[in-house]
Amino acid sequence: MSGLSARVDNAAGAQRWLREFEDTTIVVQRVRNPPRAEAERAAYEIVLVEFLNETHPDTDPNRCAHCGKIGTPDAFLLPIGWGDRNAWLHQRCWVPWRERRWTEAIAALAAMGITEPARRPSSLCRNRSTPTR
Numbered sequence: 001m002s003g004l005s006a007r008v009d010n011a012a013g014a015q016r017w018l019r020e021f022e023d024t025t026i027v028v029q030r031v032r033n034p035p036r037a038e039a040e041r042a043a044y045e046i047v048l049v050e051f052l053n054e055t056h057p058d059t060d061p062n063r064c065a066h067c068g069k070i071g072t073p074d075a076f077l078l079p080i081g082w083g084d085r086n087a088w089l090h091q092r093c094w095v096p097w098r099e100r101r102w103t104e105a106i107a108a109l110a111a112m113g114i115t116e117p118a119r120r121p122s123s124l125c126r127n128r129s130t131p132t133r
């Protein structure tokens with residue numbers, strides 16, 4: 001089990017994130033008045049980012065959080081931070097590390113019953129050309 005999953009692997013954590021998702025959906029509906037499904041999609045994106053921020057790791061500054069290798073003069077480690085927590089990564093490791101974190105966060109939320117609502121093809125096209133925020 002990854003550290004990310006371990007931090008939220010309990011019923012209280014799942015209940016909290018489910019409540020956060022529902023509360024955020026309600027706020028989106030009050031502010032923008034979209035259909036429920038659209039509000040849930042927006043809430044999902046917000047909750048996913050909040051989850052990633054809250055579970056951001058604080059890693060050993062001498063080892064890459066992705067590949068586990070040390071930093072060298074030609075491949076030094078950079079701090080990727082949120083709040084007072086930093087994950088130390090090689091530049092080439094940042095993208096795969098971020099993608100893995102997103103995949104793990106999506107899986108962790110899904111395990112709590114929070115899944116991304118399906119998008120309609122027409123709304124995908126509209127969202128690409130017209131920001132909704």
Ligand SMILES: [Zn+2]
Binds near residue numbers: 064066067089090
């Ligand atoms: Zn690395």
